Amino acid sequence: MISKKTKYAINALVYLSKKPNQQPILISEIAEHEHIPQKFLEAILLDLKKAGILASKKGKGGGYFLLKSPNDVNMADVMRLFDGPIALLPCVTHKYYQKCDECIDEETCGIRSVFLEVRNQTVELLKKATLAEIINRDH
Amino acid sequence: MISKKTKYAINALVYLSKKPNQQPILISEIAEHEHIPQKFLEAILLDLKKAGILASKKGKGGGYFLLKSPNDVNMADVMRLFDGPIALLPCVTHKYYQKCDECIDEETCGIRSVFLEVRNQTVELLKKATLAEIINRDH
DNA sequence: ATTTATCCTATAGATTTTATAGAGTAATAA
DNA sequence: TTATTACTCTATAAAATCTATAGGATAAAT
Structure with a gap:
């Protein structure tokens, strides 16, 4: 949430x-x-x-x-500003990256692989969700 | 997170x-x-x-x-068990649904529309992410 | 100068998250 | 049946985060 x-x-x-x-x-x-x-x-x-x-x-x-155009303000940026990373795990963020304690090899971690996919899909959607887009959907 | x-x-x-x-x-x-x-x-x-x-x-x-088969345990279920809803807004969850204070018409809310899409995509991915799938990715 | 309205710092209450303590219960084996 | 093992349950507490408020400082307009 x-x-x-x-x-x-x-x-x-x-x-x-x-x-x-x-x-x-x-x-x-x-x-x-x-x-x-x-x-x-x-x-x-x-x-x-x-x-x-x-x-x-x-x-x-x-x-x-x-100040910015409604086309240039997206939900990913706003969420990051207040809630921090969008990723669900610290090891799949870019800015706030943190290694997992128990992880032996990140490149082969199945958990990380799953949550990296989730993060990427979510960020992609949220980037597209600009203020202009939201108002446009608002009918 | x-x-x-x-x-x-x-x-x-x-x-x-x-x-x-x-x-x-x-x-x-x-x-x-x-x-x-x-x-x-x-x-x-x-x-x-x-x-x-x-x-x-x-x-x-x-x-x-x-007890369950690794094929039948997915990340959506596990996350819901401990962290509650996967949705990012209370108005796009099924079980924990809550109306937004300021919302006049949910059906036409552009914000809700965006976050409903995010939720649906995320749930879809997390449902596919079973223990079996994670171990399989783990190479 | 006075009014208006944002800007800034400090703080406090509420909630959630993370973790620990200690006694209780059930199963096993000698 | 007694001792040991290991899960079960309740209570609690420390830490962190979230939500909100108070009160004065600053800057712009009239």
Whole structure:
């Protein structure tokens, strides 16, 4: 299961994607509409800003808006940002790789082989799942 | 990521699968060979027994052994037993289904649509990943 | 200056994960 | 029948993670 943080992030991103481009939206508006605790959402949006996905404007008329194109923000990136690796085992991740204690030879490990396939398929699907794609499916 | 519990369970099952059928193996032997805390492993094996996957014998010459055929034990079942649903969102699971707060119409939700696809693909792969298949890949 | 609204740090409660302790039960064999 | 072996069961505790909140700092607009 993805964390609530990731779920909130996706909901906020989809909400922002549906708005006219670059129009700043209040945190409070997103929080209310998507039923997200406002203070919690603040931290999430900040992370999305640091990741270069969102931008913000302070003061009156301020708020958050999408910096990247909805075509360039995919679920794999968002999930990794908040929940870490998508892989189900540490030995099949790229960035967070960790060897298994009991593993003698990784190249011949049947368990690893299975979970590597799962990871690859999942990442492929999640990469294709951009904000644009989600909104497009949203009918 | 799967929990250590699930990882331990898989390692123990693969270890038992490689042994001659129905020969009881000591918990301590599995624990030692697979680097699993023994007391923790005890609980795991008990769960696998309650799930009908393993059987056990008490007293001298006792231990655990595979009850089901390695062909009939797949990773989807094992993961669900210890970590719960495989789906990444509560609204795309079958058994643990939960509606999203903010969702107006599930049938048209683009987010759900994406994660339903991921779930279905993952489950399909994990169902095919039986103990027999894992050992077979293990070369 | 004042108001607005994001930014930042610290913290706390709740839940889950991982692990251990110790007594109980059943099977085996001498 | 007694001793030994090894699984069974309950309770608990330490550690880590997740979720959420509080309160002040900073920057932009009027």
